[in-house]
Amino acid sequence: MTTRPPNAAFDADVAIVGAGPVGLTIANTLGLYGVRVLLIEKLDAIIDYPRAIGIDDEALRTLQAAGLADEVEAHITPDHWMRFVTASGRCFASIEPRTDEFGWSRRNAFIQPQIDQILYRGLARFPHVQVLFGHGLASFAQDDAGVTLQLEGPNGSARSVRAGWLVGADGGNSFVRRSLGVAFEGRTKPNQWIVVDVRNDPLGTPHITMHCDPERPYVSAALPHGIRRFEFMVMPGETEEELSRPENLAKLMHKVVADPDAVDYIRKRVYTHNARLAERFRVERVLLAGDAAHIMPVWQGQGYNSGMRDACNLAWKLAHVVKGLAGEALLDTYGQERRDHARMMIQLSEVAGDIFAPESQAAAKARDAITLALNAVPAIKQYFVEMRFKPMPRYEQGAIVQPEAIAAGAPPAALLGGLFDRSGNTALGRLFGLMAENKESLFGRLVRGLQAPVPTPVGRMFIQPRVLCEDGQTRRLDDVIGLNFAVIAWGTDPTYGLTPEARAVWERLGAKFVCALPAVQMKHRDDLRPGVIRIGDVGNRLKDWFARWPQSVVFLRPDRFVGALCSPQQTSATTMAFAQALSATDTAPSALPANNVLHLSAA
Numbered sequence: 001m002t003t004r005p006p007n008a009a010f011d012a013d014v015a016i017v018g019a020g021p022v023g024l025t026i027a028n029t030l031g032l033y034g035v036r037v038l039l040i041e042k043l044d045a046i047i048d049y050p051r052a053i054g055i056d057d058e059a060l061r062t063l064q065a066a067g068l069a070d071e072v073e074a075h076i077t078p079d080h081w082m083r084f085v086t087a088s089g090r091c092f093a094s095i096e097p098r099t100d101e102f103g104w105s106r107r108n109a110f111i112q113p114q115i116d117q118i119l120y121r122g123l124a125r126f127p128h129v130q131v132l133f134g135h136g137l138a139s140f141a142q143d144d145a146g147v148t149l150q151l152e153g154p155n156g157s158a159r160s161v162r163a164g165w166l167v168g169a170d171g172g173n174s175f176v177r178r179s180l181g182v183a184f185e186g187r188t189k190p191n192q193w194i195v196v197d198v199r200n201d202p203l204g205t206p207h208i209t210m211h212c213d214p215e216r217p218y219v220s221a222a223l224p225h226g227i228r229r230f231e232f233m234v235m236p237g238e239t240e241e242e243l244s245r246p247e248n249l250a251k252l253m254h255k256v257v258a259d260p261d262a263v264d265y266i267r268k269r270v271y272t273h274n275a276r277l278a279e280r281f282r283v284e285r286v287l288l289a290g291d292a293a294h295i296m297p298v299w300q301g302q303g304y305n306s307g308m309r310d311a312c313n314l315a316w317k318l319a320h321v322v323k324g325l326a327g328e329a330l331l332d333t334y335g336q337e338r339r340d341h342a343r344m345m346i347q348l349s350e351v352a353g354d355i356f357a358p359e360s361q362a363a364a365k366a367r368d369a370i371t372l373a374l375n376a377v378p379a380i381k382q383y384f385v386e387m388r389f390k391p392m393p394r395y396e397q398g399a400i401v402q403p404e405a406i407a408a409g410a411p412p413a414a415l416l417g418g419l420f421d422r423s424g425n426t427a428l429g430r431l432f433g434l435m436a437e438n439k440e441s442l443f444g445r446l447v448r449g450l451q452a453p454v455p456t457p458v459g460r461m462f463i464q465p466r467v468l469c470e471d472g473q474t475r476r477l478d479d480v481i482g483l484n485f486a487v488i489a490w491g492t493d494p495t496y497g498l499t500p501e502a503r504a505v506w507e508r509l510g511a512k513f514v515c516a517l518p519a520v521q522m523k524h525r526d527d528l529r530p531g532v533i534r535i536g537d538v539g540n541r542l543k544d545w546f547a548r549w550p551q552s553v554v555f556l557r558p559d560r561f562v563g564a565l566c567s568p569q570q571t572s573a574t575t576m577a578f579a580q581a582l583s584a585t586d587t588a589p590s591a592l593p594a595n596n597v598l599h600l601s602a603a
Contacts, residue, residue, distance in 0.1 A: 012038035012130070013322045015149055015163035017137050018170035019046060021112065022290030022307040024119035026167060028066040029315035031126035032483055035322050038161060039129065040151065042136035046120050049267055050197050052112045052304035053223055054080070057104040058393075059308035061464065061560065063115070064103070064476070065483055068122050075114045077224050078105035080207060087213040101541075102560075103464030103476045109208075109223050112304065135159070137175055140166060142285045165318060166286045169307075172274065174292035180283045186276030186295075186346070192234040193273070194243050194252070197266040201228040202257045220256055227266070230256055240270040273297040275346045281310075281335035289314055294342040302345045309393060313338050316483070316558035317399070320582075325509060327583035333398035341393045395459035399557065401564040401577045402458055457562045462554065463545055468519045468536030478560065480535060485511035485563075486556040490546040492568050493529050494553055502572035505579045516542045 014030055016023045019041035027039045055076060063072050084093040097106040123129050138150045138158075147166040151159040168176025177184060201222065208221040219231040232252050234243060242248055249268065253260035278293045290307030297303075314334050320326040396402070464477045487494045487506065494513045495503070506513070512533060519536030528534065537543050546552055553571050555564040555578055563581070566574040 009162065010036070010146060010164050011161040012036045012163045014038075014165045014167060014318055015040060015147065015161065016167045016169055017176055018168070018174075018290070018292070019043075019120070019131065019133075020169060020171065020290065020307075021052075021116055021119065021304060022311050023167070023169035024116060024123070025062060025066060025308060025311035026169065026289065026315045026318075027129055027131075028068070028119060028122045028126075029311065029483070030319055030322075031123060031129045032067065033316075033319035033323070034128065035319050037126075037129040038163060039123070039131045040135050040137060040149075041131065041133050044134045046113070046116050048113050049269070050111055050113060050223075050227070050229070053109055053221055053229055054304070055108050055110045055115070055308075056305045057100065057102040057106045057108075058312075058461065059305045060104040060108065061102050061478065062308050062312040063119075064478055065312070065558075065560075066119075066122065067125075068118055071118045072110075072115055075110055075118075075224055077109040077206070077222070080105075080107045080109040080222075082107070082208045082210065084210045084212055087211075087215070092212075101463045102461060103466075103478065109221070111223055111225070111227060114224075137170070140176070140179065140286075142166070147285050164285070164322060167289055167314070167318075168286060168292045169289045170292055172276070172291040172295045174288065176286060177278060177288055177292050180286060180288075182283065182288070183279040184276050185279065186274065188272055188274050192240075192270050193231050194234055194240065195267075195269045195271065196230040196232070196249070196253070197268075198228050198230070199226060199264040199266055201226045202263055203228060216255075218252075218255060234270060243270070244268050277339070277343055277346060281339055282331055287314060287318075287331065287334065293338075294346065296342075296346040302348070306342055306345050309341070310334075310338055312559045320509075320584075325584060329583040330399060337393075337395040337398040393461065393561075395561065398459070399563060399582050400459045400561075401555075401574060401581050403456060403565065456565065457545075457549060457554070458565055460562055462556055462560050462562050463541060464560070465541035466538050467516075467542070468522055468538055470522070470534060474538060477535070480533065481512050481514065481556070483558055485509050485558060486514055487511055487571070488514040488516055488554050488556060489568065490516050490542065490552045492552065493532055494568075494571065495529070495532060497569065497571065498575070499572040502575035505575050505584060509582075509584065516546075518543065 013036045014026075015038045016027055017040050019039055023039060023041075027037045030037050060069065060072065060076070063069050079096075079098065081097075082095040083091050085091050095107070099106055120131075123131060132151070132153075135151045135153045138152045140147055140149045142148075146162055146164045149161050149163065149166065151161065153159055166176070168174050168180075170176055203220065203222070205220075206222050208219065211218050211220065216235060217233045219229070221229040221231075223229060230253070232243075232255075234240070243252065250260040253263060257263060274295045275297055276295050278288055281288050281293050289310040291303065293310060294306060295303060296306065314331075317326070317330050317334055321328055321330055466474050467477050467480060468474055469480060485506070493515060498506075513531055514533045514535060515529075516535050516537055518540075519538050522534065522536040535542075546554075549565060551565045551567045551570075553566050553568055553574075554562055555566075555574070557563045564574050564578045
């Protein structure tokens with residue numbers, strides 16, 4: 001792969017402020033690309049107290065791409081379900097997703113400091129990645145060539161560093177965001193919650209239970225390694241100091257354990273739920289990620305996971321820009337692709353919180369009655385059990401090439417639009433409105449009308465089945481491809497008919513060419529072609545995926561999102577259009593129509 005030589009005038013190609021999970025993940029991913037990174041953290045060490053407790057399949061796939069999944073897997077509880085129960089003990093919603101289309105269980109429990117430590121230790125693999133603990137960012141200034149940072153070190157020492165790009169991953173109170181003057185709009189819920197983490201789990205039951213008790217809602221969550229988390233709502237007039245007193249804490253714990261005095265406490269902490277979104281994610285050479293870009297209530301466990309989606313989306317784009325493989329316009333697609341989905345996850349988290357803890361007992365009774373009726377409808381019950389309400393990332397603009405018929409979009413949501421009004425006054429009304437906006441859901445399809453066009457996989461995450469390799473071993477698909485672009489064709493050679501110009505694009509990007517076959521055909525070796533990886537489709541998952549669409553060649557981005565889809569005879573033309581969508585350099589693509597729409601003939 002031809003790359004631009006490092007700029008000796010920079011101390012680092014990328015400076016990252018904040019050594020939380022997002023900053024650590026970006027640093028590890030950039031390290032794999034050979035990018036010089038300076039990770040700056042004002043604390044003296046990685047935070048060691050528990051915070052997030054839920055990690056989803058997308059985040060685990062990101063850690064897999066960083067080469068750390070084997071270590072992480074020992075510290076998760078797969079298939080971690082969430083159950084909502086009324087004050088009487090009736091379970092009115094149980095979220096039990098059993099799918100693993102992305103290679104991992106959809107919902108998993110974890111203890112964040114354990115994974116953060118794995119991410120931190122992972123940086124030792126890279127001599128070109130440096131970590132500065134005990135250094136705060138005092139100020140920064142950017143110009144056309146880079147960013148100059150003024151740091152405050154131990155004992156008031158000062159240090160100036162120069163980087164090509166700056167990533168602000170420094171939390172909800174981000175100094176980077178505030179210095180840029182980027183608006184951070186949203187709301188803060190008036191009520192607080194006290195978190196109690198304990199060792200030697202006094203209950204031992206699996207999963208998470210959301211106790212929707214109107215007198216005092218609380219949560220009981222089983223975590224790996226015998227840890228359990230309890231969360232209790234702080235009621236009006238109560239303070240953290242009062243609730244932390246042994247006698248008052250014992251009263252809280254009496255709701256969940258028989259003997260509060262025998263509990264092995266780790267920590268107690270009060271927090272407030274915030275829901276905020278940055279006005280933009282990029283200001284010239286400075287980018288925002290994680291809580292610096294968006295914060296959300298905890299009810300769907302999406303604060304951590306949304307930050308990991310940011311890291312996954314941003315890191316490969318930064319690497320390709322730094323290496324001169326793509327123009328700076330590629331970084332504009334980061335905000336285009338991530339901001340709308342972050343907003344949807346904030347909305348989902350707010351709705352879940354409103355359903356869990358309604359503002360009045362009358363609202364709680366209405367919720368109980370409605371959910372009891374809805375549970376009698378199998379299709380609706382299955383919709384919640386399988387977690388189909390969760391809006392999956394889907395990019396309709398950005399570093400993708402949309403087929404012409406799809407880019408025209410669906411008709412406006414008119415049918416039943418008044419009923420499914422997300423701006424309504426009830427939590428269930430907002431939930432139905434959110435589901436109506438989710439284009440993948442039954443409600444979304446219903447609201448858009450029966451004539452909505454067939455969806456496209458472009459802009460959505462590709463599946464990750466286990467595949468049979470040439471050496472006879474079965475591996476996850478991403479482990480075969482590596483942290484690269486990939487061109488995957490079903491049953492054919494993806495390189496056949498490529499023009500020299502199109503081939504040069506893929507060679508410059510370091511793409512992998514992959515031919516997916518029925519597993520039994522791997523025994524036939526006469527069709528081996530140089531530079532093409534053959535994989536056997538174990539369980540027909542790839543065949544089923546390709547059977548859904550009229551084209552058979554898929555372009556995968558390094559973050560495993562589908563960048564384009566075409567027929568074998570359209571591979572060269574689509575390649576050149578995709579190169580332009582990526583702002584890839586050293587290519588001469590023909591002009592691409594607006595909205596990255598490629599006009600393709602029928603397959």
